[in-house]
Amino acid sequence: MSYSIDMTDQIAGATDPVLRLAGISKSFPGVKALSDVELALYPGQVTALIGENGAGKSTLVKILTGLYQPDAGRIELDGAAVRFATASDAAAAGVTAIHQETVLFDDLSVAENIFLGHAPRGRFGLIDWARMRREAAAILTRIGAQIDPATPLRELGIASKHLVAIARALSIEARVVVMDEPTAALSATEIEELYELVDRLKREGKAILFISHKFDEIFRIADRYTVFRDGQMVDAGRMADVTETQLVEKMVGRAVDTIFPQRESVPGEVVLTVAGYAHPTEFADIGFTLRRGEILGFYGLVGAGRSEVMQALFGVTRPARGAVRIDGRIAVIRSPAEAIAQGIVYVPEDRGRQGAVTAMPIFQNVTLPSLPRTSRRGFIRMAEEFALARTYTERLDLRAAALDQPVGELSGGNQQKVVIAKWLATRPKVIILDEPTKGIDVGSKAAVHDFMAELAAEGLSVIMVSSEIPEILGMSDRVIVMREGRIAAEFDRARLTPETLVRTAAGYDRKGVAA
Amino acid sequence: MIRSFVRSREAILLGALIALVLLVESRFSGFASPGNLAAVFNDTAILIMLALGQMLVILTRCIDLSLASNLALTGMVTAMLNAAVPGLPVVALIALAVTLGVVMGMVNGLLVWKLDIPPIVVTLGTLTIYRGLIFLISDGAWVNSHEMSAAYKALPRAELIGLPVLSWIALAVIAGFAVLVNRSALGRAFLAVGGNPHAAVYTGIDVGRTRFAAFAIAGGLAGLCGYLWVSRYAVAYVDVAGGFELDVVAACVIGGISIAGGLGTVGGAVLGALFLGTIKNALPVAGISPFWQLAISGAAIIIAVAFNARSSAKAGRLILRPESTA
Structure with a gap:
């Protein structure tokens, strides 16, 4: 076994990682999201994952929690190779994530949210409600949250919802806790409370992966760092050995490698x-x-x-x-x-949701905001419509079999071109x-x-x-x-x-x- | 590819329809004769028109369950008015029926648009309200054939170049819809709103207004069909076309109109209605008990939905191929 990224730890005599990713790669149609990535998480330590938007952090989290399957690479838990085929596999192995937007159920109670999917069972396999409330209350007390387990989640503020998410993470005997920008929606005092909680989790020996853009926060709570850039692991090490300036440099990269x-x-x-x-x-x-x-x-x-x-x-x-x-x-x-x-026209960020009508053919998408120009007395002139669509899709070098192909069949880049062509056609x-x-x-x-x-x-x-x-x-x-x-x-x-x-x-x- | 698949789905439906007709013909000679087929078409004309109206609503990711109640109420109003003022020209009654239908459709549309109430809830409510109004205006009494003027009853049955006027009206509506859906900006808006409401907003399409238009047009057709139904069967009562709204939805579903919105064609809706109409016409001929007729109609609907669900699932899998093979 090689410990290429952990040389310093060998010297420092640190414990072995709980979870180790090696050579992880993941591609999506047209995009390589992760390429040969390494990551190690240690018990009782916080590892900060740093990188620009699109560096591959979210993809990594999804692989860690069993939502995505890597194309290549190994995941090792206590040194033994494991495979997280589903989210429940990852949860069973003790890997849990607290997401940026909490993925909880507003209409269920706090206790139900904490134990959804693994509620304590009584006789005949029915849910043991009393025990569930008791255990939920115990976990909430443990993390210092003053929340009644019977409260409907809807009535809680964002910070309390985060605490519930953390309680949920702890309810499954988590060994690895992933926190994806947990402070993004919190106020200053709530953030301070979260830091205390993270310290408590550290003392309990949990391995924590902490994703954040805020450097003050990273320097406040992280023990280690891993930097991603464009889907690759750029560097990893101990926070004590690095300065803020160095981290920023690693994150943005010295060279602007794309040619503009x-x-x-x-x-x-x-x-x-x-x-x-x-x-x-x-x-x-x-x-x-x-x-x-x-x-x-x-x-x-x-x-x-x-x-x-x-x-x-x-x-x-x-x-x-x-x-x-x-x-x-x-x-x-x-x-x-x-x-x-x-x-004024706006090409939205979310192509799937806001950009194109994917079931519609390319030419109809392109002309959608320009129909008055291709119509005579309220009737669409197909020839003019096609001509308009052809002009702008050719200008954008759109790669498609035919203009009456549905947009949903195109690659991400070509869908984007259709959306841009649509707006240019409005002049x-x-x-x-x-x-x-x-x-x-x-x-x-x-x-x-x-x-x-x-x-x-x-x-x-x-x-x-x-x-x-x-x-x-x-x-x-x-x-x-x-x-x-x-x-x-x-x-x-x-x-x-x-x-x-x-x-x-x-x-x-x-x-x-x-x- | 999806587009060509839709085309072939219509081809499959047409094939199934022809096979169905030939099957019945093989047991009961004469079913496939031109005269009988024309009669089947005439019998299905109202279902076709309502299915087209419903199609517009479904295309925008809504549903209108009040169409049959709308039909029954306008039918009752025209029948009572005709009984009270026999001299009123039929054209005026038809205009009134369409207007009344549009107004009822607009009520649905406004509730969906301005109050943002889910369409199924709105139209479940108006389904009952419109039906209840029939009782209020008629006191539960029937308007019978002998109370209606001859002109009132004659129009749908009058023959024009070998086909009853009812069939001609249906053909005109089909042609009008083909133009509306395929060649007008509004038609494109229906598809865009249902296909991707968020994208439609960014394209400058007013989603609420487009849905409102769909409800209004569907309501207008229901109003027209109200007159046609009552004059054809020469009787108006509270329960006219009771439960017919479900046949209309079924015809759309069989015709491959996606309940999720944004996907569907005029041809599909027409074929779906004809398929259902043919089954309903053929089963009594075959001497099958009415209970089995219901079960068979129901089975046809489920098979069609399963077929459509499979086809859309396949499309999804194709896009996600890299993930599922990983």
């Missing part, structure tokens, strides 16, 4: 002005301008409010305050139809691309980037929401970084480094270089 189109950008007059834009719960004080032929990048952590601002601009949601001007004139946008009519002034290359393969990414550059060169104004640092740096003329619903900073491309981006987005600058 060279652009001579000469932004023209202001097309879009947003001022004092605010929403009661999602964002506030949003103001920016967008020029003709400009690509404006929006960077931030997931949940920073970028997509919410864009959806308000597109009329999907209504902001409470603020003004939008298009070409200097106040624009009132109350619905997507009005946004499209005023020349917009401003195109908002939300994570335009998320989950698509490298070749399709390059095509989307080239095309974005072409659009800007033709005078279209582009807003690109992206969580991929190379893409933000490679494509944007200017970058706005959002944090917790507000604009944290605005940068010219020239003044921008990956490190500043990550620090601004994570709010690390506020606290100063404390590590």
